[in-house]
Amino acid sequence: MANSQIKLTKDKFAPAIIDSSLGEAIDKPSLNAWQDAWLRVRKNKAAIVSMVVIVLVILLAFTGPLFSGKEAKTQTLPHNNLPSRIPVLENISWLPFDGMRTLNNGTQVDIYEQKGIEEYYWFGTDGLGRDLFTRVCEGTQISLYIAFLAALLDMLIGVTYGAVSGYFGGRLDNYMQRFTEILSSIPNLVIVILMILVFKPGIVSITLALALTGWVSMARVVRAQTMKMKEQEFVLASRTLGASNAKIIFKHLLPNMVGVILINTMFSIPNAIFFEAFLSFIGLGLQDPLASLGTLIDDGFKTLRLYPHIVIYPAIFISLIMICFNMIADGLRDALDPKMRD
Known part of the structure; x- marks a missing residue:
């Protein structure tokens, strides 16, 4: 009854007043491709945590020797094969940082007290009494240096080679691809041995061996992307306006492949x-006094049953680095791939 008494006036049927100028208004700020990709990377918790871990590992690798106050090459034979001992943490019984060692009969002995040593070795010492913490930090520096240098060479050679091969095509592409097939068919170990015969075992020979064959996969990926993009409208427009081949490759094609190149480079670092x-583990790597994570693992593996701490710490570092770089590469691949967008 109450509803029937409501009066409907003409103004209730008047059309709504709509401001047409607000129809195309943008409420959110515009984002470029990299800002959009970063927003998607931030949603990947594993990639963000891996970035933080990598930054911490790199900082520790370069600042750790300054805090330890010890030299990586200094040998102190009376302090050989000491277990880990860290201030404050040595008072926590369930942590392995108290300088105790379990003998074969099951008894625990304080090696530092037994030898009358008052110094602290955070990761213990090796068979020559060298501080393992400092050696792990410097070994991480060398391993990262070799990895980043090899990845940079892979990127420079592979991107240029693949872009030229894919852009020009035809007989040149055929010859260039046959060369890559021949090169990729040669085992890496054979190339390393040849490099060691020509050069002395060290950073140069390992880097050259990694760079000689590592760029092949990058070249194939860039070639495929170039062949897909070179017939698109923006390339045809540039060619019509008189742009040279080099300008089209390096100014128009390669900037559109930055995501693919970055992802493959990130995957090449842990490899x-x-x-x-x-190589260091099988004896073809760095030689003393230089030490990488591989040489430290090789040294610790020889005495694994007696002194496991010598191999555990460099193994933890190399595992963290490889896992984190792979997780970052996965996160970048998901963020930069248009098919993975929300």
Whole structure:
């Protein structure tokens, strides 16, 4: 009954007043491709945590020797094979940082007290009494240096080679691809041995061995992307306006492949670290007094049952680096791939 008494006036049927100028208004700020990609990377918790861990590892690698106050090459034979001992943490019984060692009969002995040593070795010492913490930090520096240098060479050679091959095509592309097939068919270990025969075992020979064959996969990816993009409208427009081939490749094609190039470079870094560690482990890597994570693992593996701490710490560092770089590469691939957008 109450509803029937409501009066409907003409103004209730008047059309709504709509401001047409607000129809195309943008409420959110515009984002470029990299800002949009960063927003998607931030949603990947594993990639963000991996970035933080990598930054901490790099900072520790370069600042750790300053805090320890010890030299990586200094040998103190009376302090050989000491277990880990860290101030404050040594008072926590369930942490392995108290300088105790379990003997074969099951008894625990304080090695520092037994030898009358008052110094602290955070990661313990090796068979020659060298501070393992400082050696792990400097070994991380060398491993990262080799990995980043090899990845940079892979990127420079592979991107240029693949872009030229894919852009010009035809007989030149055929010859260039046959060369890459021949090069990729040669085992990396053979190339490393040849490099060691020509050069002395060291950073140069390992880096050259990694760079000689590591760029092949990058070249193939860039070639495929170039062949897909070179017939698109923006390339045809540039060619019509008189742009040279070099300008089209390096100013128009390669900037559109930055995401693919960055992802492949990030994946190549852990591969280079693992390959360098493998070479050092089999005795084809760095020689004393230089030490990478691979040589430290090789030294610790020889006395694994007696002194496991010598191999545990460099193994933890190399595992963290490889896992984190792979997680970052996965996060970048998901963020830069248009098919993965929300």
